[in-house]
Amino acid sequence: MSDVSIVLEGVSKTFVDGANRVHAVERVDLAIARGEFVALIGPSGCGKSTVLRMLGDLESPSTGSVTIDGVSPGEIRKRRQxxxxxxxxxxxxxxxxxxxxxxxxxxxxxxxxxxxxxxxxxxxxxxxxxxxxxxxxxxxxxxxxxxxxxxxxxxxPKVLLLDEPFGALDEITRNRLNIDLLKIWTEVGITAVLVTHSISEAVLMSDRIFVMSPRPATITTTIPVTLPRPRTAQMQRAPEFFDLVARTGEALYRPFETEAA
Amino acid sequence: MSAALTLAPPVSRRLKSLAAILILLALWEVAARLFVPGVNPIIPPPSVLVTYVARHAGLLLISVQPTIVAAISGFCIGASISIVLAVIFVRFPTVEAALANSVVLLHALPMLAIIPLLVIWFGIGYTPKIIIAALATFFPVLNGALRGLRSSERSTLELMHILDAHWLQTLTKVKIPFALPYIFAGLKIAAPQAVLGATVAEWIGSRSGLGSQILIALLNYDVPLLWACMVACALLAATGFCLILLIEYLVIGRRSEPLREED
Structure with missing residues (x-):
């Protein structure tokens, strides 16, 4: 990882609503390289969107620090990047x-x-x-x-934040848009952070997948996606792709399985 | 209901509504001729009503002018004040918290009780009726504008935040355009109210206009003139409504898929 773009260090977020305190995010550490495409995946409501919203200066961390190109998200926002x-x-x-x-x-x-x-x-x-x-x-x-x-x-802009951008679309449309988005990303050369709850989408799109636990969200596993670029729709039928999907799925579902046992 | 209030309903719906009006008029005609006969009946059939209006056409054309002037001035003043106030309320919630109850109180004041006071303060003339028309306009438009200015989607406002937009930019590029349908809904309620407010104020607050003409007709027991004034007043109120409808169509245009005819 040569040139670092986004850094989160010990980031936690607690929402206070009257007497209720909700721990949405707990001690998240991650570093994203310039031009990298990463995915945050986790069960719905786990707080992965909160992490993304902190990058966009729509929320601020309760503890820890978030920096983009060495400055705060608020500063990057004011530069409209x-x-x-x-x-x-x-x-x-x-x-x-x-x-x-x-x-x-x-x-x-x-x-x-x-x-x-x-x-x-x-x-x-x-x-x-x-x-x-x-x-x-x-x-x-x-x-x-x-x-x-x-x-x-x-x-x-310097960073592209994608909050389940195709979540409301049908799978065929979604697949096409994902491939097109990758082409755009390649052409533009931008750091991209994708929040999704689709495992195959995360594998198809990203260089690394950060698997998050149920609330409070923390990163349990980081999976490097070794598929070559440019990615194509056909790769989704390759054994290597299925292997990555299986590994991501295992990391994602592990907390639920231990809970049930 | 909402479909009936759009500017261009489909042809068959327009025909149905026309047929319903014709049937009502016919029933009225028959009933009035059967139960209230006479030369100048106090409940005239539509055919006689037309002659009442024709008989007083000249007088009506003169009386209607001051009422129109008062209604339009009051409407514009009331609408402007309420839209500006709504923007202030949305921008500064403390101001809203402080003033909201006073606004409701203002709305609860009986207009008929205010008019004599206005006459005492400002004398007989245009001022009392313009104020009453403005008061009648104020509340429905404020209500619509407040709801409308808060109707923008949350993620659109977040987008503006990410773009580091000034609040004036968010107001003019997002909040006001999203508020327009709500503001026009208020204006549509307010336009006939402004006409009626001006007319009622003319009863005691003015020596000209439809309202004072109604009072004269009542004192002279001139039933045909009373009916003619009523028709003029209704036409004026309906014209105000239709005018706002037209302006709404021109300003807002098409934002969603056109409604398909149901049958």
Whole structure:
């Protein structure tokens, strides 16, 4: 791991709601290299999204430190170097595809972002060239997420945070979007953190998989994904792929199995 | 209900609604002729009602103008104040906590009791009726705007946070556009209310307008004029509603898949 991008050291998060204290995240340590694609996988509600939200400065850690390129997520956010894709595309329904992708540029003020990408190039990259003037309601769920990805990339951010971006889509669409997202990631060369609860998605996409325990979430196992890049849809039928899926599944389900025994 | 309130209902629905109105008018015509006969009946059949309106057309055209001016001015003032106040409430929750009860109290004041006070304070003329029209507009629009400004999706607001957007940018690019349907829902309730408020205020607060014409007709026991004023008032209120509907369509346009006809 040559050039480190994201570092979490002893990060815990406790939510306080009146007298209730919920330990969402417990002592998470991890380091992510620049340009690496990692997946956080864990049972639903385990707190993996909370880790991602701390990277996006949407939550702050109760203890421990989070740094991106050596500074706090808040600082990176103010530099507008975070791109985030949510589970729902959350496009603005009155704006066209083009204008939705332009939103971050408008907010930053065009002159303030020298590294900004051209919207037309992004439309080409996500395969929506012919839909630049369409309104969100005219698009399928998968196309809307493509717009959300383009919007996340328009300011040329340092990190791309993906919070179950295709979780609401059917498996066939999801598979296609994953392959396309990998192409985009290769082309853009960006550090990407994917939160998912799909084992095969985690294996297909990432360089390393961080397996998290049920709440409070902590990293129980790190699995390096040895599959070559560029990844293809066909690799999902290779024995090596199944082996990785099995190993990830074993790490993921272990806490539940010991509990039952 | 909601489908009936959109601007362009499908043709067959429009025909059905037209048929229902015609049937109602026909029933009214027959019933009035059977039970309330006479030259100037106190409950006229629609055919006679038309002659009442025609007979007083000139007077109505003059009386309606001050009412329109008061209703529109009051409506615009009331709507602007309530939208600005809603933005302040959403931006500064402490202000809302401090003022919310006062606003409800203001809404609970009986308009009929305020009008004489306004006349004493400002004299007879435009001021009392504009204030009443504004008060009638204020509450439904404030209510709609408050709900609407809080209707943005959470993840959209989080996106704005990640983009380090200024609160004014979030307001103009996200919160207000998301609030527009709710604001227009309030405006649609408020527009007829503004007309009715102005008319009622004219009973004692003005020497011109539809309201004072109604009072004159009552004192002279002029039933045809009373009916004619009522028709004019209803038309005015309905026009206000339709105008807002049209503006809503022009401003908001299409955000979701068009509704398909059910049958």
């Amino acid at each position: 975070i791109g985030m894709v949510f589970q729902e595309a959350n496009l603005l329904p009155w704006r066209s595809v083009y204008d939705n992708i332009a939103l971050p540029l408008e907010i930053a003020g065009k002159s303030a972002v020298p590294g900004a990408r051209s919207i037309d190039d992004l439309l080409e990259l996500v395969g929506l060239k012919d839909f630049r003037d369409a309104l969100p309601w005219q698009l399928s769920g998968g196309m809307r997420q493509r717009v959300a990805i383009a919007r996340a990339l328009v300011l040329n």
